[in-house]
Amino acid sequence: MDIEKKLGEKTKEALLFLYNASIEKITFEKTNPDFEGDLTLVVFNFLKISKKKPEETAAEIGNFLLANTPEVAGFNVIKGFLNIVISDAYWLSYLKSISGQPFINAELRADAPTVMIEYSSPNTNKPLHLGHVRNNLLGYSVAEILKAAGNKVIKTNLVNDRGIHICKSMLAWQKWGNGETPESCGMKGDHLVGKYYVEFDKHYKKEIEALISQGKSKEDAEKQAPLMLVAQEMLFKWEANDEKVRSLWLMMNNWVYAGFEATYNMLGVDFDKIYFESKTYLLGKNIIDEGLAKGILKRRSDNSVYIDLTADGLDEKTLLRADGTSVYMTQDLGTAVQRAEEEHFEKMIYTVANEQDYHFKVLFLTLKKLGYDWSAGLYHLSYGMVELPEGKMKSREGTVVDADELMQEMIDTAAATSKELGKAEGLSKEDSEKLYRTIGLGALKYFMLKVDPKKKMLFNPAESIDFNGNTAPFIQFNYVRIQALLRKAAEIPGLESTAPLVFPVNLMSKEKGLIIRLYNFNSILKEAASEYSPALIANYVYDLAKEFSQYYHDVPILKEEQKDLILFRLHLSKTIGTAIKASMKLLGIEVPERM
RNA sequence: GAUUCCAUAGCUCAGCUGGAUAGAGCACAAGUUUUCUAAACUUGCGGUCAUUGGUUCGAAUCCAAUUGGGAUCACCA
Known part of the structure; x- marks a missing residue:
């Protein structure tokens, strides 16, 4: 039996016997290495019931424990601290009891709780950097820990494989790539695609500067730069299933996946289930409709849909644009609901940096308001960002650690x-x-x-x-x-x-x-x-x-x-x-x- | 402006749920090997736990304010 548990019960007996009082919870601390003993009971809290000096109270409890607990070999009292010495025999029997046992019991009970943990979730327009490394190691390790603690774990990865950022790489490759491939240039696919993402940004910045020098505001220049307009057109074509754009997208994404796979292998992380945003980005719209029908969501005069969270200390969050297209939150709602329908889980963990704390607060609260019971099991594993001495890493400025x-x-x-x-x-x-x-x-x-x-x-x-x-x-x-x-x-x-x-x-x-x-x-x-x-x-x-x-x-x-x-x-x-x-x-x- | 997170040794970090003289590693100084692997071990140096106030027998730890820093607050992802 757990020695702390046993000592706790004996201490309760002692308090009942000595002072006729019952205390709910007894906790022990590690004895300070400067003193003799293994576990220490702090008795200050018991002075009210003992009505005696700390030293006296500690000694009385110590004597009781010594007389009634074979595992207790001795004790000493310093001020209000009762230092308890556990017998060598107990520790030896403990060592004997774990002999030849694995430290981690891999066998799961049939009713072990299921935990889904999402981590990594990269964008496919550039290679992984140190921030991703922390995310991957953290997610993988937490999954291992949860398994060891008796949970059934499903590791998932939601790959952000579509969007304007991918189109930027695609466009730059089309314009300046001269048909180069990972094979032809001997570069890992994710690095090659990343190279064109940077290339896009370089030309894009020049266009912005030119427009600003023509008297445009920075904001207008960013929106009106020709490269950006073409990239956006590409995104529309992608959404319209344009064959050419889709095949370019597929080819470049496959380069990236091959690169990611190599990185994941080297890092030693893996996944049970991989989701792609290209398949999930349309999810969530039906949920919006239901939410509107229930009156939980509201529609503005311009047709956009939002949820009012001001009563909960948050803001109004738009869930559908005026043109009816989804935002990030929409697909996160949809993805969560889809997962809950596919798998039964007690917990779902999102391993995402703490810059998205607000996003997840809104996501979880919205799901709760929409009436999904399982939303109580959602958890944002919010981790701090990796910073360089000069501050945050920025992919576009080349300050990332690859x-x-x-x-x-x-x-x-x-x-x-x-x-x-x-x-x-x-x-x-x-x-x-x-x-x-x-x-x-x-x-x-x-x-x-x-x-x-x-x-x-x-x-x-x-x-x-x-x-x-x-x-x-x-x-x-x-x-x-x-x-x-x-x-x-x-x-x-x-x-x-x-x-x-x-x-x-x-x-x-x-x-x-x-x-x-x-x-x-x-x-x-x-x-x-x-x-x-x-x-x-x-x-x-x-x-x-x-x-x-x-x-x-x-x-x-x-x-x-x-x-x-x-x-x-x-x-x-x-x-x-x-x-x-x-x-x-x-x-x-x-x-x-x-x- | 609002919300939120953070501040411990020269540097990087432990110290969560209040307890004894605040701990490691690195760096710096000195020492240890005829002895099981020296990527080691030992000793020294190094602290107003950001500041002020409060709660308490007791505060690095809880509460409040102040200062400094980060993040978020888009019909971006």
Whole structure:
């Protein structure tokens, strides 16, 4: 049984017995490392019922717990803090109970809740950049965490494959591309299409400048620039199913998909279901009609349709233009309803940057007002943007950090560092390249996931991402040390023991600390799942690896003289290795066997 | 103007649901390897938790105001 739960119940008994009072909720904290003990009960809240001094109250409860709870080995009182020492026997029995168990139970109950999580959702007019990388890693990791916490997860991607931005790339390619293809120029398809998106912008800006110098306002110039007019015409043709435009669109989008696939593969993310906006952008209009019929939506005199959310502290939101065409919100309404009809889900998570907080507030509230019960399960996983030292990344100004380039740089750095340290000696070319990928991409993923998703994060291209300290390579390194120990142990004659493990009677403080960290895994996983925060897992696994690193440094394992102790320490190390690997998997990070 | 998010060491970040002397990593300084992989370990340096006020036995944490910064408030996506 969970030791905190048990102590909580015993404490309730103590309060009833000592002070004839019942308290609903008892919580314990980790004991401050400066004091002896494992769990601490703060008794200030109980002074009202005990009517005694803090020290006295704490001592009385401590004595009760000591007398009535076999797991409690002792206690000490400092001011209002009751520091409780849990017996080594309890921690050892806990370690025994998880022996050989996987840290994550993959088996799902038949009635496991279904969670749909949408992430990535790129535009198909340019390659992925660092902002997408955060989105992808976050979405993938949250999906893994939710799975591990016992949910059935459906990963989806809503690809924005139509719209004016795509037409801009198409038009520029048509005008200045000379028929070049990814094959002919050896460029990844998404990068090639992105090149023409930038090309469009370059010429477009010149046209605007020319118009402004002719005396037009900036606003008019942007609308009247010939290139923009042609791009818009292209969009109309696309919507009218014009054959030529459609086939150009299809060809260029396919280039992009091939490029994205390569990036996704390298990042290690995947999807169960991919939606395309070209197929969903017309959805939602019927919902508008229903909403109008119910009187929830209103029509303006110019025929446009809106919902009035001013009573909820938001604004009036237009849902259909005066000409009857949809806006972004319309198709988001439609897509949500379509998904709810296709799949039963308890939760649907949208992984989208926090610049769209307002959009999702409106979306969820509108669905609620339209009477969809399932809208209560919608959640916007709003994450902070990745910023550069000079501020926000801007694709058109070329200040973006390209995803493919960054990943390659990380792998190259990993390779250079590995060679420098002589870590890759004796590995085949294939194995060493796999190792560099594992380390380089691990460093990148950990760097992005260790930060609280809600907070914006800074990336400074001038400072390379670290491989030392609080990083994935450090965690991987400690996993590797454990595997090296286990390999060596297997070669030591006579060490292999088929007899049951003999656990020591007393634990070293580092050993106890490590077992307690293992014990904490489940509650951290639970919290990470309910907070949608891979950062909690990242911090956890770093702390575990760091504590192991200290243990490894201070305590002999294979060099220990007593065979029983060697086997015990190996067993503990192996269990820690399993926990590290499982935690890293939740972050989408692999661990190597040697490095 | 309205709404909203943020502010912790030189830098990047933990510290959520109020608890003991605010923690890591990087950087900087010094040390540790005939001993299981030194991408390591140890020690030192470094803080008015933006400011002010409030609630409380107790506030980095909750509330309010102020200052500074970001985002949003389109018949854009």
